[in-house]
Amino acid sequence: xxxxxxxxxxxxxxxDPQGKAIEGALGALGFDGIGHVRQGKVFDLQIDTADKAKAxxxxxxxxxxxxxxxxxxxxxxxxA
Amino acid sequence: xxxxVVQLPGLNRDRDMIAALTKISxxxxxxxxxxxxxxxxxxxxVIPGGFSYGDYLRCGAIAARMPVMQAIKAKAxxxxxxxxxxxxxxxxxxxxxxxxxxxxNASLKFVCKEIKLEVVNANTxxxxxxxxxxxxxxxxxxxxxxxxxxxxxxxxxxxxxxxxFRYAAGTNPNGSVNDIAGIVNAGGNVLGMMPHPENLIEAAxxxxxxxxxxxxxxxxxxx
Numbered sequence: 391x392x393x394x395x396x397x398x399x400x401x402x403x404x405x406d407p408q409g410k411a412i413e414g415a416l417g418a419l420g421f422d423g424i425g426h427v428r429q430g431k432v433f434d435l436q437i438d439t440a441d442k443a444k445a446x447x448x449x450x451x452x453x454x455x456x457x458x459x460x461x462x463x464x465x466x467x468x469x470a
Numbered sequence: 471x472x473x474x475v476v477q478l479p480g481l482n483r484d485r486d487m488i489a490a491l492t493k494i495s496x497x498x499x500x501x502x503x504x505x506x507x508x509x510x511x512x513x514x515x516v517i518p519g520g521f522s523y524g525d526y527l528r529c530g531a532i533a534a535r536m537p538v539m540q541a542i543k544a545k546a547x548x549x550x551x552x553x554x555x556x557x558x559x560x561x562x563x564x565x566x567x568x569x570x571x572x573x574x575n576a577s578l579k580f581v582c583k584e585i586k587l588e589v590v591n592a593n594t595x596x597x598x599x600x601x602x603x604x605x606x607x608x609x610x611x612x613x614x615x616x617x618x619x620x621x622x623x624x625x626x627x628x629x630x631x632x633x634x635f636r637y638a639a640g641t642n643p644n645g646s647v648n649d650i651a652g653i654v655n656a657g658g659n660v661l662g663m664m665p666h667p668e669n670l671i672e673a674a675x676x677x678x679x680x681x682x683x684x685x686x687x688x689x690x691x692x693x
Contacts, residue, residue, distance in 0.1 A: 405576065405618075407574055459571055
């Protein structure tokens with residue numbers, strides 16, 4: 391079994407109003423010196439194989455087909 | 471003209487859409503359930519609004535990948551008219567039938583109110599009952615209607631006349647780029663829009679500005 395973690399984030403240049411709201415809230419809590427805050431999503435998946443290359447290819451296909459909307463989002467995959 | 475309305479778990483504007491289609495065409499639409507892959511022979515397929523599959527992952531993302539949408543995609547490619555309203559628009563962009571994406575409203579708030587639309591292209595199968603440049607009233611009710619497309623895509627849909635409806639000056643409720651409220655595909659037979667024309671078709675609604683869209687799509691424009 392291979393554990394995969396997919397992180398999906400908005401592409402640069404895509405407005406992230408939720409990130410902006412969080413940025414404002416952190417400021418209101420007294421955290422200074424915060425640059426931009428961007429919100430994303432994390433998916434943890436278990437892939438039933440011992441073959442890392444195969445798992446990575448499969449997770450990449452999942453990202454392209456469902457987990458990320460590549461019009462507005464980027465994704466990264468890490469395997470453990 | 472025969473029409474069909476798609477019904478998926480979580481869609482909740484299907485009854486309003488069925489009522490609008492029935493009243494305007496004089497014929498009740500057939501309904502298509504989520505498990506169907508054999509789409510009946512109709513001239514217009516409508517995907518109504520709501521919250522299909524609980525808006526999980528991204529609005530419209532799960533619905534867009536159901537087999538029923540593959541079947542609708544095949545129909546659209548064969549030239550059948552497809553209209554997606556609100557969640558229906560989100561499903562069409564997620565399914566790749568229309569360009570761009572619909573993101574969280576810039577205000578982060580759900581908006582439910584009446585806005586004004588400008589008919590930017592009255593030369594489509596969905597807008598010919600209107601005058602070019604006509605301003606119509608229309609209700610909106612959504613949380614994720616903020617239309618986005620990269621600069622190149624935006625340029626191409628603007629140049630090709632694919633923007634059919636724009637929020638009229640000062641009424642953009644969601645931060646959509648170029649005030650885009652509704653677009654068609656390059657073939658002109660698939661329209662997606664965030665506002666709800668089905669909710670403004672008779673006196674009891676307080677107006678009938680939405681009627682022209684259905685009259686156009688159903689080809690029942692009074693001579």
